Amino acid sequence: MSDAVTGLAADRALLDRTSTAERVADILRTRIIEGYFPPGTRLSELTIVKELGISRNTLREAFRLLTHERLLMHEMHRGASVRKLTIEDVVDLYRVRKAVECAAVRQLDPADHAGIDRIEQAVADGERAAESGDWSHVGTANLRYHQAIVALAESPRLDDLMRGVLAELRLVFHVMADPRRFYEPYLARNREIITRMKAGDVAGADTMLAEYLADAERQLVEAYASKAAQP
Amino acid sequence: MSDAVTGLAADRALLDRTSTAERVADILRTRIIEGYFPPGTRLSELTIVKELGISRNTLREAFRLLTHERLLMHEMHRGASVRKLTIEDVVDLYRVRKAVECAAVRQLDPADHAGIDRIEQAVADGERAAESGDWSHVGTANLRYHQAIVALAESPRLDDLMRGVLAELRLVFHVMADPRRFYEPYLARNREIITRMKAGDVAGADTMLAEYLADAERQLVEAYASKAAQP
DNA sequence: AGATACGCGACTGTTCAACAATCCCACAAG
DNA sequence: CTTGTGGGATTGTTGAACAGTCGCGTATCT
Numbered sequence: 001m002s003d004a005v006t007g008l009a010a011d012r013a014l015l016d017r018t019s020t021a022e023r024v025a026d027i028l029r030t031r032i033i034e035g036y037f038p039p040g041t042r043l044s045e046l047t048i049v050k051e052l053g054i055s056r057n058t059l060r061e062a063f064r065l066l067t068h069e070r071l072l073m074h075e076m077h078r079g080a081s082v083r084k085l086t087i088e089d090v091v092d093l094y095r096v097r098k099a100v101e102c103a104a105v106r107q108l109d110p111a112d113h114a115g116i117d118r119i120e121q122a123v124a125d126g127e128r129a130a131e132s133g134d135w136s137h138v139g140t141a142n143l144r145y146h147q148a149i150v151a152l153a154e155s156p157r158l159d160d161l162m163r164g165v166l167a168e169l170r171l172v173f174h175v176m177a178d179p180r181r182f183y184e185p186y187l188a189r190n191r192e193i194i195t196r197m198k199a200g201d202v203a204g205a206d207t208m209l210a211e212y213l214a215d216a217e218r219q220l221v222e223a224y225a226s227k228a229a230q231p
Numbered sequence: 232m233s234d235a236v237t238g239l240a241a242d243r244a245l246l247d248r249t250s251t252a253e254r255v256a257d258i259l260r261t262r263i264i265e266g267y268f269p270p271g272t273r274l275s276e277l278t279i280v281k282e283l284g285i286s287r288n289t290l291r292e293a294f295r296l297l298t299h300e301r302l303l304m305h306e307m308h309r310g311a312s313v314r315k316l317t318i319e320d321v322v323d324l325y326r327v328r329k330a331v332e333c334a335a336v337r338q339l340d341p342a343d344h345a346g347i348d349r350i351e352q353a354v355a356d357g358e359r360a361a362e363s364g365d366w367s368h369v370g371t372a373n374l375r376y377h378q379a380i381v382a383l384a385e386s387p388r389l390d391d392l393m394r395g396v397l398a399e400l401r402l403v404f405h406v407m408a409d410p411r412r413f414y415e416p417y418l419a420r421n422r423e424i425i426t427r428m429k430a431g432d433v434a435g436a437d438t439m440l441a442e443y444l445a446d447a448e449r450q451l452v453e454a455y456a457s458k459a460a461q462p
Numbered sequence: 463a464g465a466t467a468c469g470c471g472a473c474t475g476t477t478c479a480a481c482a483a484t485c486c487c488a489c490a491a492g
Numbered sequence: 493c494t495t496g497t498g499g500g501a502t503t504g505t506t507g508a509a510c511a512g513t514c515g516c517g518t519a520t521c522t
Contacts, residue, residue: 002330019307054324057288060292061292061295062293064292064296070298075249092386092387092388093388095384095385095386095389096365096386096388096389098334099330099331099334099335099384099386099389100334102328102334103329103330103331103333103334104330142392149430153326153330155326155327155330156323157323157324157326157327157396158326158327160331163391
């Protein structure tokens with residue numbers, strides 16, 4: 001009986017159970033992303049080791065995972081701390097987004113209904129969340145929307161890259177004091193972009209997405225600059 | 232006296248000594264890239280630990296670094312082995328290259344003489360190496376050429392991504408038995424692309440580069456398929 | 463004979479404790 | 493105000509230990 005017959009190969013990821021370090025990284029990642037550990041916080045090895053009941057080596061492994069995701073910063077003999085993104089980082093992140101997301105849209109195959117459906121589902125989810133006033137949910141739906149756009153390229157490496165980029169951006173989004181004002185205008189634009197894609201207007205979707213990203217970048221940079229002015 | 236005055240901040244990287252794990256990773260990376268450890272080779276912890284005189288924990292950290300770079304594959308209770316790239320991997324790598332390199336070219340600022348110079352230098356270096364028949368040198372010059380193209384975007388994250396992509400591709404290039412036949416045709420094309428860029432013909436450079444990448448991909452996939460036919 | 467079950471050796475996953483190296487901070491001296 | 497000089501805390505690295513798992517050869521059964 002081969003994998004092709006049983007179709008079990010896909011469930012393999014559930015089988016190789018994750019290592020302790022990965023689970024620790026999951027815990028820390030959530031804390032960081034949700035703002036429990038604000039940027040700049042130094043993560044003491046001894047403290048966390050005692051609280052989680054794991055060994056230092058395991059924790060250090062988790063640190064390495066998160067450092068590679070650029071959520072932590074690691075300095076020799078100074079330990080790990082939550083990354084503090086600069087304005088240059090924000091600009092760079094949007095450069096990556098423009099390159100990757102637009103490339104994915106530009107090579108869209110109009111026959112890829114599965115891919116387009118995933119995007120539309122994320123858009124609809126965001127709209128529902130907005131109606132019920134759950135702006136945090138709108139935020140995660142928006143991330144899923146952009147992840148789905150990149151998924152159009154069907155490239156595992158670009159998917160990975162995008163996952164990391166969006167995780168980093170979540171560090172940034174905390175500076176937006178009013179999530180509603182930030183996210184609301186993008187709901188209609190998301191809807192319009194997906195409409196163009198379904199109509200086969202790839203070039204139109206491309207330009208709209210590029211403008212969308214430029215606007216979001218400008219807004220974030222402004223919020224960042226005003227925050228830096230009065231720390 | 233501030234950093235802005237002394238300009239020493241750039242040399243900081245020389246100061247923070249790299250950790251032992253990173254140096255070990257450097258050693259192994261070179262061996263892997265140069266083909267000393269062919270794809271599929273299992274790297275025994277005990278053997279390497281004894282030969283390099285380091286501890287298992289440190290080596291395992293180095294393994295982790297290389298696994299993140301996708302040069303090693305790690306399986307539970309089976310250890311680390313040199314990645315064996317599949318045809319799907321090659322296709323994916325070229326998808327990434329197309330997205331990133333073309334994006335960098337498309338947003339080229341014709342006034343960025345420093346960036347264009349770096350590219351032209353790599354092209355000239357490759358041409359010189361070709362004249363003296365050093366085809367291995369032609370290969371590394373070619374990699375520097377593409378790295379320089381991505382550098383046009385001035386994005387640290389895209390630079391990083393590209394570095395990893397090119398390292399992976401070196402695993403693949405070993406299947407090309409005749410490096411001359413592989414690299415020679417690209418010399419003229421590299422020269423032509425940089426000429427267009429200098430002339431401000433961004434769109435032309437973009438299309439040429441896209442065709443270049445498509446051709447290289449096709450050639451590699453063919454070589455890969457014929458190798459798989461007679462292992 | 464062929465398939466299955468068992469057991470052994472080798473290797474990896476994880477943790478712990480110890481020591482060396484480095485950083486941070488307070489304090490003293492010029 | 494700047495420049496040494498401690499000591500305490502934290503990190504980097506190592507070696508050893510033990511449990512879990514895999515690969516493979518041997519034995520057993522039908």
